[in-house]
Amino acid sequence: MKRPPVLLKVDEIGLELFELHPHGVRTLASFARGETAALTGWLHEHPPAAALRAVVELGAEAFELEELPRVRGADRRALLARRLAASFPDPGFASAKVLAGSAPSAPAHSEHLLFCGLSETSAIEPWMEALRAAGARVSETVPASSLAAHLGAGAPGSGAALVVHFSRAGMRLTAARGGQALFSRLAAGFPAAVAAADARWIDEVALTLDYLAGVATLALPATLPVFIHADADRLAGGDALHADARVGDRIEFVALPTAHASAQGDPPARFTAAADAALLHWLAAAPPGLGWTAGGADRAGRRRRTTFAFSAAALALALAASASAALDWTQARAHERERRQLHTQHEQLRRQLAALATASADERKRVRQMLATLAALADAQLPEISTAALFRWLADALAALPPNSLHSLEWQWQAASEPGLAVEIGLATPADDALAARSAPVHGVGRLRRDALIEQLRAHGAVAPRTVEASAAALRIGFELPLALFAGDPR
Amino acid sequence: MKRLLLPSPRLAGTIRPRRWALAAAAFAASAGAGALWATAQAETSARQLAQTRSALAALRAELAEAEALAAALPDALARWRRLEQAGAFGPHSSSRWPAALRQTLQRDIRAQVTSAHFSPPRSLGGEDEHPVVLASTLALELKLVHEGHLPALLATIDTNAGALVRKRRCRIERLRERHPDARSAALSAHCELDWITVDAGLGGSTR
Numbered sequence: 001m002k003r004p005p006v007l008l009k010v011d012e013i014g015l016e017l018f019e020l021h022p023h024g025v026r027t028l029a030s031f032a033r034g035e036t037a038a039l040t041g042w043l044h045e046h047p048p049a050a051a052l053r054a055v056v057e058l059g060a061e062a063f064e065l066e067e068l069p070r071v072r073g074a075d076r077r078a079l080l081a082r083r084l085a086a087s088f089p090d091p092g093f094a095s096a097k098v099l100a101g102s103a104p105s106a107p108a109h110s111e112h113l114l115f116c117g118l119s120e121t122s123a124i125e126p127w128m129e130a131l132r133a134a135g136a137r138v139s140e141t142v143p144a145s146s147l148a149a150h151l152g153a154g155a156p157g158s159g160a161a162l163v164v165h166f167s168r169a170g171m172r173l174t175a176a177r178g179g180q181a182l183f184s185r186l187a188a189g190f191p192a193a194v195a196a197a198d199a200r201w202i203d204e205v206a207l208t209l210d211y212l213a214g215v216a217t218l219a220l221p222a223t224l225p226v227f228i229h230a231d232a233d234r235l236a237g238g239d240a241l242h243a244d245a246r247v248g249d250r251i252e253f254v255a256l257p258t259a260h261a262s263a264q265g266d267p268p269a270r271f272t273a274a275a276d277a278a279l280l281h282w283l284a285a286a287p288p289g290l291g292w293t294a295g296g297a298d299r300a301g302r303r304r305r306t307t308f309a310f311s312a313a314a315l316a317l318a319l320a321a322s323a324s325a326a327l328d329w330t331q332a333r334a335h336e337r338e339r340r341q342l343h344t345q346h347e348q349l350r351r352q353l354a355a356l357a358t359a360s361a362d363e364r365k366r367v368r369q370m371l372a373t374l375a376a377l378a379d380a381q382l383p384e385i386s387t388a389a390l391f392r393w394l395a396d397a398l399a400a401l402p403p404n405s406l407h408s409l410e411w412q413w414q415a416a417s418e419p420g421l422a423v424e425i426g427l428a429t430p431a432d433d434a435l436a437a438r439s440a441p442v443h444g445v446g447r448l449r450r451d452a453l454i455e456q457l458r459a460h461g462a463v464a465p466r467t468v469e470a471s472a473a474a475l476r477i478g479f480e481l482p483l484a485l486f487a488g489d490p491r
Numbered sequence: 492m493k494r495l496l497l498p499s500p501r502l503a504g505t506i507r508p509r510r511w512a513l514a515a516a517a518f519a520a521s522a523g524a525g526a527l528w529a530t531a532q533a534e535t536s537a538r539q540l541a542q543t544r545s546a547l548a549a550l551r552a553e554l555a556e557a558e559a560l561a562a563a564l565p566d567a568l569a570r571w572r573r574l575e576q577a578g579a580f581g582p583h584s585s586s587r588w589p590a591a592l593r594q595t596l597q598r599d600i601r602a603q604v605t606s607a608h609f610s611p612p613r614s615l616g617g618e619d620e621h622p623v624v625l626a627s628t629l630a631l632e633l634k635l636v637h638e639g640h641l642p643a644l645l646a647t648i649d650t651n652a653g654a655l656v657r658k659r660r661c662r663i664e665r666l667r668e669r670h671p672d673a674r675s676a677a678l679s680a681h682c683e684l685d686w687i688t689v690d691a692g693l694g695g696s697t698r
Contacts, residue, residue: 287502307512314515318522325522328529335536342543349550357564358557367560369622370567373689376615376624377579380657380687381570387642387658409638412660426664 007280008054008127008138011169012188015039015127016276020284025277033123036130043134051139052131054291055283057169059186060120061143062087065099065217070111083115090125093118093141093292097180114182116145117292142291145184147282149176150290152229152254160220162212164205165229166192166275171201173208175220182218192275193268195230199237206246229254229278234271257281379415385486390421393481397460401427401453407474411481420482424468427453427475450475461485574689579655583612583625583688592651599647601640602680606632609686623690628659633680638663641680648684655687 006028007018014035017028028046031039064087071079080096088094094117118124131138144167152163153176160177171190175183185208190201205226212220232238232253242248256278264270358364374381390411398406408426413419450467454477457465462479469476506513574580596604608630615624635641641663649656661682 307509311512311515314512314519318515318519321519321522321526325526325529328526328533332529332532332536335533335540339536339540339543342540342547346543346547346550349547349554353550353554353557356554356557356561358560364557364560367564367567370571371560371563373622373624374567374570374574377574377655377687377689380579380655380685381574384658387645387661391638391642408662408664410660410662413658428665 003049005050005284006048006052007283008052009057009167009276009280009283010054010124010127011057011167012059012123013169017042018280020280025280034126036126039127039130040134043131043136047134048136051137053140053142053283053286054138055142055144055147055279056093056118056124057144057167057172057186057279058118058123059170059188060118060123061145061184061186062117062119063181063183064115065182066113066115067110068113070109080113083113084117087115088117088119090118090121093121093124095292099180099182114180116143116181118143140286140288140291142283142286143181143184144172144186144279145174145181146290147279147286148172148174148184148229149181150179150287151282151285152176152227153179154225154227160224162205162209162224162226163229164226165279166190166195166271167279168192168272168276171195171204173205175208175212175218175224177220182220183212183215192230192272195235196268196271197236199235201235202237202241202244202247206244209247223250225250225252227252227254229256230271230275231255234267382415382419383483384413385421385481385483389486390423390481393460393485394425397457397462398425398453400456408476414480418480418482418484420463420480420485422478422480423462424476424478427477450477453477574655577655578653579687579689581653581688581690583623583627583654583690589651589653592648592653595647595651596644599644601636602644603634604631605634606630615687625688625690627686629656629682629684629686631680631682631684633682635663635678635680638678641682645682645684652686655685655689657685657687659683659685 004019004021007020009016009018012033014030014032016030019026019028029039029042031042066083068079068083081091084091084094084096094115097114097116099112099114128138128141144165148163148165152165152174153161160175160182163172163174163176165172165174168191170186170188171192172184172186174181187201187204190198190204195201205228209224209226212218212224213222226247228235228238228251230238230253232241235241238253241251244251256274264273353359358367394406394409405427406425407428409423410426411421411423414422450470454465454467457477457479461481463482465477465479467475468478596602610628610630612625612627615626633641633644641661645658661680663678663680666677666679
């Protein structure tokens with residue numbers, strides 16, 4: 001089970017350790033001023049499981065407002081360090097905070113800084129040393145004035161106010177604006193137990209209000225609201241305070257919300273315990289960084305620089321992402337426009353296709369098959385030269401030959417470059433033509449007859465008539481007859 | 492008296508000084524989400540555009556083919572019908588002469604078929620699984636009284652073949668030995684005819 005957080009409270013009386021439970025605060029140990037060795041011994045016996053948080057309720061807290069030139073970087077850090085060292089003995093218990101807005105008379109390029117911290121650290125240093133010696137780590141050391149300003153001044157952004165709270169050490173009055181303490185004082189004469197019986201604590205409130213009204217640099221409103229963190233019936237004169245002419249019209253009591261589990265004794269004692277418990281609850285609820293650190297303003301400045309750098313990086317990333325998004329978006333729109341145009345074209349082409357006889361894939365397949373078949377039958381689709389037409393042509397071409405001269409006739413269809421017939425005729429050599437068979441001059445006469453025949457064939461349209469064989473036994477003439485020669489002939 | 496309620500002041504105190512950084516981070520996150528969305532949109536639109544381009548290219552190719560086929564169709568139909576009329580469509584039964592043709596040739600006294608031999612059918616082409624174009628070569632040996640009988644005989648074959656017949660070659664030669672009877676054969680002829688059929692899945696069914 002997680003242990004409840006351990007809280008410290010340091011005041012002029014001493015140091016107390018508490019444990020914060022959901023049902024209230026429980027006191028673990030209490031040490032009077034000077035009992036540092038006892039604290040160390042106790043911590044050795046009860047080592048804390050986690051870092052401690054401490055609230056400091058001391059009267060030696062000073063607040064100084066100053067206008068300084070606005071500088072950055074190392075110059076700023078050095079300026080603030082010098083200023084804190086000049087006003088506070090231990091800058092570890094001091095801080096510099098930038099206040100929003102500047103005084104009307106402030107020079108340009110300057111900033112309004114609040115330097116606050118302990119002007120005297122003898123009440124706290126020994127305790128811190130004892131804690132370090134015991135190995136205890138303190139993560140936050142928060143002045144009670146900062147707690148009051150941050151958590152006791154009404155809703156965030158509600159404006160300036162005077163926050164009054166009580167403890168065993170006294171009554172603290174803190175002027176706050178924007179969660180920041182501008183001024184604070186501890187009226188040690190009016191701890192909770194005294195204020196429960198002595199109504200003169202009201203005078204301290206009025207005195208403080210008068211003082212604050214006279215501090216022009218704080219620029220607080222004339223009627224500063226006052227939040228008193230206590231039950232009105234526990235304070236002397238509390239019930240009648242609203243009738244007080246000095247403060248009655250601006251007073252608001254804020255009930256103490258927490259209980260002190262260890263509270264015992266009479267009403268003032270229980271009031272003290274409840275007031276201390278409320279302060280401790282403020283401590284537990286305080287955000288990190290509210291307490292003192294060395295070079296507080298510089299830390300704040302580093303935090304601001306870090307935040308600025310992060311913000312700048314995030315903004316740059318966002319701009320780059322936005323630019324990329326814009327580019328992608330533009331591209332997507334361009335794609336969409338083109339897609340619509342192409343879709344329109346697609347529809348037009350579909351309509352064109354639908355209008356064709358070959359629109360369907362099946363029909364195109366049939367036509368392709370038909371064309372393939374026709375290609376295979378290309379030769380068969382050419383008109384033929386009929387045998388009768390061939391015979392008629394031969395009869396005309398060979399009319400000059402004696403009857404029965406034709407011994408053989410051969411023809412062959414050719415569908416090459418020019419369709420037609422390749423023809424070869426064989427002519428009989430007369431058996432009793434002894435002259436032609438025996439004498440050279442007769443050969444010359446035979447050649448003359450052959451040449452005349454070839455000319456005759458050529459004259460009738462034969463192409464390339466030539467002698468295939470010319471011998472005593474046979475005479476064969478070859479030639480081509482183009483298809484065009486028989487164009488008018490029925491097949 | 493009023494109970495001041497400061498819900499989670501510690502959280503509020505942590506957030507307030509960092510509010511601009513958080514706002515910038517939120518803006519960056521939103522811009523990043525927007526960039527991712529826009530990138531997805533661009534990718535989707537690019538993919539859709541590519542699909543549309545592809546579909547359009549395919550349709551253009553389909554249309555080009557359809558237009559080319561439509562342009563070739565009228566001429567193809569005309570040629571197809573001529574082939575139908577020429578008797579090209581039918582089963583390839585080159586193992587036997589059609590009975591009618593055989594009987595006609597047997598009765599013809601002008602020409603005597605001494606030998607008729609069909610070669611095994613060969614394919615002339617055509618698309619796979621489509622009309623099969625087959626051809627067999629008929630080698631005819633004939634005895635003729637007169638060369639003028641050959642055209643008539645070939646015409647008879649044309650008419651009764653039940654196939655598309657193409658004359659490839661013929662040779663006529665006078666017989667050396669001849670019977671003095673004028674009615675006996677004086678010529679021998681050898682003809683080779685292509686016997687072509689189209690076994691149509693299309694058949695003659697054309698539009």
